[in-house]
Amino acid sequence: MDRVDLLPPPADAVAHRADAYAAAPLLNSLLREVAERLPEPGDRPVYRLPGGRLLRVRGERRPAEPEVRTAGGWRRVNHTELVKLVAEELTRHTGLSNHDLPAEMLDSRDAVAALLAARDRATAPGDPYLRSEQCLVTGHPHHPAPKARGGGPVAAWLPYAPEAHARFPLVLLGLREDAVVEEGDTAALDALGDAPPGYRLLPAHPWQLDLVSCAAAFEDGRLIRLGTTPFDVWPTAAIRTVYAPANDLFLKFSLDVRITNDIRRLWRHDLLKLRRTDEAVASAFAASPGGAVWLSDRGYRTAGFAFEELAVLVRDGLRDHVRPGATPLLAAALVEGFEGSPLDTLEDPAAWWEAYLRAVVPPVLAAFADHGVVLEAHLQNTLVAVTDDGMPVQALFRDAEGVKLLADVPRAQGWERLVYCLVVNHLWEIAAALAERRPGFEPWPAARRELARHDLPEIRALLTSPTLPGKTNLLLRWTGADGAAARYLPLPNPLAGA
Template structure:
């Protein structure tokens, strides 16, 4: 936890009756909701007709949400106001609470700066709030304040990008959709991660480039291709196919010199890597030849660097050195080797077990990779090759982060028809089942646990294989009633093997743990899964239901607790993780705000220290059985 100055105090301030709106979001949308603590409404800052003010409000809300979580600041009840006395700047911020969440997904109205002496207040903007909070954090931790300048700049960069996303989507109209349901959900994260201070920070690219590269702007672009001599091409695949065999179908129509191998790159990366000495030397020697942009358009998914084409057999996770949020998204060969090893490991038995026990759940494999340059560090031309089951026809996986992502109104000071894709799905389920929205929400959560959480926990219990299923790494398909009917996990970076199960895995696949960072202490694995699956995914889902006005979080926490208790009885080998989730008074939680302030790149360094972790009170311990 952060050591804050002694006068960092919480004060509850009641809002005047005129500032307490009469109806909640769900009521405005005609939904039947029984929520004892529904969000207060009245104009939502996200719906401000001025896209700049709406983007600024979104930036302040995610920043404040992350700040209060990671500093242990208690948030008062809905309709009260949080008073932050920031002694390092001699400022006081008054923050009206639109909705107080049991799981931390609070909603705030625009902060106000309390003026000295007269008791009045002035509106605060993202620049002031970011500077004041970050200064409070740096000085409270004994760090000079100028160390927070980079973090503050990223908050403002994110706010600017968010403003652009809002303005563009409003110009489209509310009924606009992406090319496919899969891509529509990938393009839905207009405001970004709800617990990150700079969720849409994208540095070093121009506005024109980001028009093409941003999923929120429905960007698309042809890949940039290089022709590489076979001697300098490296890579591997889980099924034995060579990089050339995998890539040639994607490069159909490319004017490829005889005997050369096509190697793809993100167009921004293609320009950047030419200045890297190892790549420049290959070009000078004629072993690598830039061919330029060619072929059909690919669409960036929510991670920006992974691209999909609805008619392609695979997705491509491209290396991208642009700093996005806290990290430069360069692919590491060690991570890509881990993806191939994980695919081989699944094929040795666990994959068949999953299909038999949970046919509705699947893992999208990063089953191959390719690059150029045989010696030394990464060249920046590393590409991972991923399964793509989401074609134009067939079952469509929807990114869970996209399902929960908040929308803003159409720009006339009114709310959107549905605040998130999840709202539309639950409303459809309530109509189909003839139940209230709150009941439909509980059924939605129960089905979600069945198709996604239970298979993940049972895989860890059975084989010791654990994953990092945060919202952006998980997908669900919805049936005709709007309820989850299938789930998937993706991302080669997020694999762990509990040390106690190493011998079992080596019997399944001899050499499975050699040359890759896969084996970790059991306690560490449980701690990380408790964050990614427990806090980020499951508690985050409960918080989203509450903040969107769909259901009472207390009831959903009881549903979640009951399901996990049943699973603990059925899967004794999962007891370590489930005891942690159900009984630990605090859980370790990744601190995106503190990681940003500290300037850490989460993709660099030892996995134990890549990010800052803090203690978070566990709301499941308080849920009634």
């Protein structure tokens, strides 16, 4: 989130900051999805809510200090009051009640408070890549409860939180060979330790084991405990995906916890199509323009009796993929802000932005146009490698679970998803962060030029359409839609007027 410049006395500092961090994405969701902006004069945008109430905020990209209009003037609302207001307005707007989501909103705020307190005590990693993965205190900028952790006690999840600069060893299990289910290249798992005869190595996330019961399997010998890894892993922004620098390996686990829209389990249907999807993307990137890279989800291993609960996915590391001398950074971290961000020191925003667009846009469009691959190229699935002076030179994409193939979905549906992930979720946020840091800089003409270079039939409509698709995370959660569902509302298209 943007730096909060109104700090109360030290005793209340964490609570005040937590309110501000938690309010920003909730306000973004409310204002985007159900509010009407009014042409009111003044330096604070004013919005009409579905019930007729007026709400004004400070700021645009990360709205703050919400106030409601009363008979006596504008009255400030704190985070708890804001949650109540959102619940009332959504009930009016949808005709539906929802008791779970307001609790998640409050849980998200309390989680932020715990994260801020922990960050104040922790030492950030020296590696700028790891710092970028572990900086997302705000998280998804258009989600009502981006930091909710399932409502469990802080002590259950804080030791594994990337935002708290956590690092920890993995639990090593022995899985009896007759219970092993695997597909793809899982050899990296066998290198993590030694399993006794008749068993295969199965690493587990400590939080994962706290969330599922495998008592019967331990009792009858299908599972045995083999200790922990002799090295620590670092949780990345995805929480359930960890990086092992010593092995240059990413591992993705199942967590039976709702984080943003989904229960973060490795679902059977996704695992069973993993090899087909990953191979299609890898083939697309073999000819990718600009040296872009796909971090392959090589394979998975799990237990037949706990297929989803104990699954672990093996993903490529970084060293063999990042250009020599370049440093990978999480794209979402450029929006959030972190120590060492090139956005804090760049001298020429236009040159930096053009380089960023050249790195990120062509491989996504080429995968779609030439190979029928729809990347989920949102901020958290994209790494951008930069040179010592901060200039982008390469894009790296990840997460086969979110990829769609045009062989399986209508082209129009795939294109809409691509536009949302790449343009609305990704480029729009980077552009806004740049413009905020450099008042007067206009990022959209360069974005329009980059997109116009690509010969896709959909590009002309993208550049002339008055609207872009914006995902309705607040309404999706309020109405209890499936976590994988995507419903969009029209947002003004900044490309059309650029």
